[in-house]
Amino acid sequence: MRSVTRSLRDAFGQFATGVAVVTTATPDGERAGVTVNSFTSVSLDPPLVLWCLSRRAPSAPVFLRAGRFAVNVLGEDQGHLSRRFATPSPDKFAGVETRPGPGGLPVLAGTLAYFACRTAGVHEGGDHLIVIGEVEHFHRAEGDPLVFHAGGYRAVSAARRVLDRAGA
Ligand SMILES: Cc1cc2nc3c(=O)[nH]c(=O)nc-3n(C[C@H](O)[C@H](O)[C@H](O)COP(=O)(O)O)c2cc1C
Numbered sequence: 001m002r003s004v005t006r007s008l009r010d011a012f013g014q015f016a017t018g019v020a021v022v023t024t025a026t027p028d029g030e031r032a033g034v035t036v037n038s039f040t041s042v043s044l045d046p047p048l049v050l051w052c053l054s055r056r057a058p059s060a061p062v063f064l065r066a067g068r069f070a071v072n073v074l075g076e077d078q079g080h081l082s083r084r085f086a087t088p089s090p091d092k093f094a095g096v097e098t099r100p101g102p103g104g105l106p107v108l109a110g111t112l113a114y115f116a117c118r119t120a121g122v123h124e125g126g127d128h129l130i131v132i133g134e135v136e137h138f139h140r141a142e143g144d145p146l147v148f149h150a151g152g153y154r155a156v157s158a159a160r161r162v163l164d165r166a167g168a
Helices: 005-012 060-066 079-085 157-166
Strands: 020-025 033-037 039-042 049-054 069-072 098-100 106-108 114-125 130-140 144-149 152-155
Touching: 020 049, 020 060, 020 079, 020 106, 033 049, 033 060, 033 079, 049 060, 049 114, 060 069, 060 114, 060 130, 069 106, 069 130, 079 144, 106 114, 152 157
Parallel strands: none
Antiparallel strands: 020 033, 020 069, 039 049, 049 130, 069 114, 098 106, 114 130, 144 152
16 A cells, blocks of 8 residues: 555655755865755845755754855756756765855856855754745756656656647
């Protein structure tokens, strides 16, 4: 029999989202990166975003210690980065192209956008922490997003063209 948790997870999964990798670095150089689909914009003035971090994630203490993070929004061709940062590993960054962003945050190359944030609040959210960030720097590029729906990755570029033609 399917557990309620499994069914709830599946029902949550009907809400299609983008995919981001949230990265951080502490002043002493420890880095962490986590694939998330819980990212959302919150406020334009002041500029705030949020994402939810599992309390059980091994990298959670690094994010809390660093007090800052970068949200890297993945493009359609970056499923490999989503998989990489969703898999526990001692060095997720090995072989991944990054550049030093504001305050030394590791910023992933070739993404659709990034938001460099100062952690403005961390709130209880059951088995997750709700992390609020104030956006200090951001960058936007052109491209189609990586989409996550029903436990799998999706591409919207083909569907977008069809909907555009239909005037939807
Ligand atoms: C598409 C996708 C979305 C995810 N979203 C989240 C999320 O919003 N919050 C979270 O804590 N983990 C999320 N995860 C799981 C983490 O990426 C995964 O547990 C990762 O290993 C945590 O990093 P760590 O092991 O370095 O702590 C997601 C995984 C995938 C594949």
